[in-house]
Structures are given as structure tokens and as C-alpha cells.
Amino acid sequence: MAQARLGAQKPDKIEIADYEPIRSMRNVPTTEYYVPGHRTCGGCMPALAYRLTALAAGPNTVFAGPTGCMYVANTSYLCGPWAVPWIHTQITNGGAVISGIAAAYKAMIRKGKYDGEYPNIICFAGDGGSSDIGLQALSGAMYRNHDLLFITYDNEAYANTGIQVSPMTPYGAYTTFTPPGKVVPDAKPLFPKDLLKMVAAGHPAVKYLATASVSYPLDLMNKVRKALAVKGPTFMHIHAPCPKGWSFEAHRGPEIGKLAVETGMWTLYEIEDGHVKVNVRPRKWRPVKDYVATQGRFSHLTDEMIQRLQAFVDAKLADLGLEAEPPTPVPPVAG
Amino acid sequence: MATQANLIEVTIWFRGVTEARLARRLANAIASAGAREGKFVQAFDNYADSPDRIDVPCRSYARLCVEPIAEPYIYENHSPSVVIVTEATLLKGCNVLKGLEPGGVLVVNTNRGPEAMLALLQDLPNLHRLKTLATIEVGNVALPYVPYGAGEGAVDTATQLKGAPILLGAFSRASGVVSIESLKAIERDHHGLELGYNETELLENPGYIPEEPTVEVLAEGYRSKVDLVIPAPAPGGENEDMITGNYRQQRPVIDLGKCTLCRMCWISCPDSCIEVPGRSGERIAVNLKYCKGCGVCWSVCPVEGAIRPEPELNYAGDVVRITY
Numbered sequence A: 001m002a003q004a005r006l007g008a009q010k011p012d013k014i015e016i017a018d019y020e021p022i023r024s025m026r027n028v029p030t031t032e033y034y035v036p037g038h039r040t041c042g043g044c045m046p047a048l049a050y051r052l053t054a055l056a057a058g059p060n061t062v063f064a065g066p067t068g069c070m071y072v073a074n075t076s077y078l079c080g081p082w083a084v085p086w087i088h089t090q091i092t093n094g095g096a097v098i099s100g101i102a103a104a105y106k107a108m109i110r111k112g113k114y115d116g117e118y119p120n121i122i123c124f125a126g127d128g129g130s131s132d133i134g135l136q137a138l139s140g141a142m143y144r145n146h147d148l149l150f151i152t153y154d155n156e157a158y159a160n161t162g163i164q165v166s167p168m169t170p171y172g173a174y175t176t177f178t179p180p181g182k183v184v185p186d187a188k189p190l191f192p193k194d195l196l197k198m199v200a201a202g203h204p205a206v207k208y209l210a211t212a213s214v215s216y217p218l219d220l221m222n223k224v225r226k227a228l229a230v231k232g233p234t235f236m237h238i239h240a241p242c243p244k245g246w247s248f249e250a251h252r253g254p255e256i257g258k259l260a261v262e263t264g265m266w267t268l269y270e271i272e273d274g275h276v277k278v279n280v281r282p283r284k285w286r287p288v289k290d291y292v293a294t295q296g297r298f299s300h301l302t303d304e305m306i307q308r309l310q311a312f313v314d315a316k317l318a319d320l321g322l323e324a325e326p327p328t329p330v331p332p333v334a335g
Numbered sequence B: 001m002a003t004q005a006n007l008i009e010v011t012i013w014f015r016g017v018t019e020a021r022l023a024r025r026l027a028n029a030i031a032s033a034g035a036r037e038g039k040f041v042q043a044f045d046n047y048a049d050s051p052d053r054i055d056v057p058c059r060s061y062a063r064l065c066v067e068p069i070a071e072p073y074i075y076e077n078h079s080p081s082v083v084i085v086t087e088a089t090l091l092k093g094c095n096v097l098k099g100l101e102p103g104g105v106l107v108v109n110t111n112r113g114p115e116a117m118l119a120l121l122q123d124l125p126n127l128h129r130l131k132t133l134a135t136i137e138v139g140n141v142a143l144p145y146v147p148y149g150a151g152e153g154a155v156d157t158a159t160q161l162k163g164a165p166i167l168l169g170a171f172s173r174a175s176g177v178v179s180i181e182s183l184k185a186i187e188r189d190h191h192g193l194e195l196g197y198n199e200t201e202l203l204e205n206p207g208y209i210p211e212e213p214t215v216e217v218l219a220e221g222y223r224s225k226v227d228l229v230i231p232a233p234a235p236g237g238e239n240e241d242m243i244t245g246n247y248r249q250q251r252p253v254i255d256l257g258k259c260t261l262c263r264m265c266w267i268s269c270p271d272s273c274i275e276v277p278g279r280s281g282e283r284i285a286v287n288l289k290y291c292k293g294c295g296v297c298w299s300v301c302p303v304e305g306a307i308r309p310e311p312e313l314n315y316a317g318d319v320v321r322i323t324y
């Protein structure tokens, strides 16, 4: 296990009560709580992330959805695809709203006004609604020791409003706010924030954090289950390719998500009580160039720019201690 | 009907994102050509279709009038005289003749000819107002659908726009709303314009009855609902108010002899449209009422040929028509 450089260091592993792992495709629950009938794009991977999260979380769940595609596209024209309670929040305040829901359930149970089981309380927020405009509410929710899960589905842009740059947009990506031009030929000139690191480093109440990807569905669902089993605030950051925003053919989402993990553009790991555990470690990293080639948003990049992106990825992997680990085989996509 | 007698409304139906730039190009070219002929013009998108999503049915509009346009802007063209459809499967899933003026014109991009298109319109209440049905093959504008339209002003390779002049030529021939000469002043591809003008197949009076037989009854779509209390779908159910099968251009077809029931397609479908087992007892089935035809299932399938795409127009039925 790579030594943690993220978050608080604690000597002992935490106990994860009642965590029921899904061990194979045949064990995946089949009752959908995010059902067919939503106006998301054909091939929308954030929608798949929602579906997998809802499948893993089950019936006793409350979702909060800050403004973004997973609010607007899902609720177009006065309806919604959730078979569990769901509430819209402002793009800024998803963390605050789930904090309130958590506090209300706690108080109602204490006062004997609610005799059901305490629910899974999940905020399903976009990268803009988490790493940028929703950051203060996210931080508040992670700080105050509520029992809840904050999930960032990361499509690497403000997608709903027509693909504007966000702090999670990778270096070199075209967005409508970062077109490549004479002055800034690389399109987005900045490197993204490390949101998971930010949450881990500054929020001692958070005992479980994980990254996930729609291309590794069992891994994703097990992490949702684990995060919900841990008492207190937990955080997940899910990589979710967006065919409209990234300019790729609608059928390629799972392939591109997998390629992100195989190139190191995205890494799958979890932090349990300060211990970092990397979940997928390819025997050999594929070059970032292979990933970049699949998406129209990178079509203007020169070799030199791609090299800059590769150097960033190399440094990120080194920081996770990944190049020092003995290589292990890549698990199958199904996790 | 338009309240302004001399107003000509042109409605363009297209697939969200993949054809958005094409549709805007058509609307702008028609309006610009009209302006060259001394008309008052407007071009705009349907507000309620925005933001567009990949393959969702959307509309873009042009308006032309010999006098200043007084018709108010209420999000859409309510009574088009001409309808252009950029992708023929839209005829299966949408009421493309909604509000059509008597004597209206329909121009469809397809290689299947006007009779095949007419067969798809039989249940539409305004078929009797359709005077001319024109088809033209522009090729598959939407496929292989690399959505460079990713938001306004995106990097564009112009590949999806090459069909615009051909469709404009067909539009001019079938409707006469603007002349081919005026379009030549707007579009540089004169060859494409002429190709569209000359190659268009026309079917006159496909269902036209000069006198209105009955008062037009417009079926109401889900968008007209204003209920404030909406029942949530049941666990494992469907969101009946947002039926998405009309996104679909290609449908997944499963070969039960080859399928190993590995469930990769099932777990990867963003729209929960693979059923294991199917509701009629099949080992595995596709929910065609909601399937958007995105292709994720046939892309993740590890068995060659176990699930393959077939053009939706090869099949009759299985698409719920949304009347919007």
C-alpha cells in the first residue's frame, strides 16, 4: 500500500460497519432507483454514474442535486427519474442542503418523530458545483461531522450551460470560455485543482474518500456502499466522460473512461482513515497522447503541449507513489 | 395559424448537438436570402429545446415577411408553412407537422424517397394540409456524430455543415420561399445548392385536402403539463413523462445465440434500457421505449456480433411519438 501523503495520518484502519461488497456482476442489485426517462445526452456518463450510485445505495436514500446537467436534464419539463426522494439545491449550496437534511433526520429520530432508519443522504454535484462555486458548502458539510456522502460527478466543465471552463477542466482542453487562439494556443492554460486532496487534507471529520470511474462500475458501486457504511461525512469523486463537452462519439464513454485510468489522467484510489489504497494500477502506463487523441476538445494540441500534459500526469502519479510500486495486472473493466 | 397573414414561418427539426450548427446555418441562410429579396426576417432557436442534448429532437426557426414582423416571439414558430427535417428518423418520433399551414411543404433529408416518408406521417392530424413532400439525400448528416457543436462557437471541422447547401437547394425548389439565386449570394457551395435543387424528389398532394375537413385537434404532449404535484416513478419503473425513444437513429439488436449474458451492456447503459431478463420472458431485451440508440451497449459488448446496431427506419413502430 502506498504511504499516504494525503489527509490526516491515523495508525489504525477504521471499521466499516455493515458494508456489503458486490463481488461479481451477478451480485449487482437489479432494482433501479434512477429509472429510464431523462433528457440527458445519448451516451451521457454522468447519468450512468447516477444510475450506478442509486443501484448501490438502494431504497433508503435521499438525493440532493445542485444545478447542473444532472438537475436540469433529469428534471426537464416537470418530472424526474428518481424513485427515491430527491431535492434540487442551488449550484452553490448542495453541501448546506444535505447538512440540513442530515441534521433534521438526526433530530427527528432523537425526538421520536421519525421511526424509520436513518437514510443514505447523498449530494450528487457537478464539478462546478463542488470544486468551484459550491466549494464553501462542500467544505462546511465535510467539516461538521454530519453523516452524509458528497459525490462529485466530474465531467470536467460547466456542461449544462454550454461547456464553460471549470477548475476541473484539464490543461489544454477546449471549452467555450477557453477557445484556442493566437494568444493562448493551448486553450485552457491552467492545470486542474486536486479536489480529493483538498477535501482530505483539510477536513479531519472525513474518514473515507474515494475516486471512481463509470468505466469500473463494480468498483464504483462498492465505494458508494463503503462510503455510506462509514459514519460521518464521506466524499467521492467520480470521473464521468461527457460526449457533448469533450467532443467524442456518444458510444465511446466507457472506453474513454478506461483510457483515462490507463494513461494516468485519472487514478482510482481510496483513502480509509488516512491510508491510501490504489485500486487499479496498470502494468505499464499508456501515453497521455492516446487519451488526447480520442477527444475533439484536444484536437488543437501540439506535441509540445501534450508533453506538458504528460509531465503533469507523471508528477501526479509520482505523488501517489505509483511508479515505485511493483506492477500488477489491470483488472477487467467490470472491476 | 399565424396572426400575421403575410408571415412565412420555416421550422427546422434536427438532432441536438450533432446537427445544431447545421440547423442554425440553414435558418440563418434562409433568413439572409430572404433579406436579400427585401423581406423582413428573423432566425432563432427554440427556447424550450435548450440546452440541447446529443440526439434529442430540437427545432430552429426562420421567419420572412413582406412587411415588418409583428408576430410575437413566444419561444417557437406556431404555424410553419415549410418544415425541414435534417434526419429522417425524426419523422417517427415527433409531430413534425404540428401547426402546419394549409398547403404546407415538408423537406426531408433521406435516401428512402418521399413514399417511405409519407408512410411515417399517417397518424399526424395535419397530414391533410401537406401540399408538397420533398426528399433529398444529403448523406447521414448526424453519423458518425462527432459532436463538434459542443456549445456555441465550438471548434468545427465543417464536416457536418457540408449538407447545408444541398438541403437549402431542395428547400428552394420545394417551397419557392427564396430563390436559388438569393441563396447563391449567401452560400459559396453553388454546386451543392444546384444539386439539392435538381435532385430533390417531389411528391405533390400526398394527403392534401383543400378544405379543412374538421377542426384541427392537436394531441397534447407532456410539455403542456403544469401540475405541481408529480408522482415519482416506482422503483424499477419508468419516468413516463420523459419518453426518450425518439432520440434513436440506430437500434441495438441482440443475437441471443451469441449473447453470453455477461451483463456488460446492462451495467453500462446510462438509460437502464437493457433488461435481464426481458419483460416478455426473453433472457435479455432492450427497452425500445426509452433507448436513445447511443451505442454504448454495442461498444462494450465483448462478443463479436452479439449486439449490433440496425437503422431504426428498417423497423415499423416501437417509437412513442412525442407531440411536444
Ligand SMILES: Cc1ncc(C[n+]2csc(CCOP(=O)(O)OP(=O)(O)O)c2C)c(N)n1
Pocket (backbone or CB within 6 Å): A046, A067, A068, A069, A070, A091, A092, A125, A126, A127, A128, A129, A130, A155, A157, A158, A159, A160, A161, A166
Ligand atoms: C449561482 C449560479 N450561477 C450560475 C448558474 C448557471 N448554471 C446552471 S448549470 C451550470 C453549470 C454547472 O456545472 P457543473 O456543476 O459542473 O455541472 P454540469 O452541468 O457540468 O453537470 C451553471 C453555470 C446557476 N444556476 N447559478
Ligand code: SF4
Pocket (backbone or CB within 6 Å): A039, A040, A041, A043, A044, A045, A046, A047, A069, A073, A155, A159, A160, A241, A242, A243, A244, A245, B053, B054
Ligand atoms: S452535456 Fe455532458 S453531462 Fe450534460 S447531459 Fe450531455 S453528456 Fe451528460
Ligand SMILES: [Mg+2]
Pocket (backbone or CB within 6 Å): A068, A126, A127, A128, A153, A154, A155, A156, A157, A158, A159, A166
Ligand atoms: Mg460539470
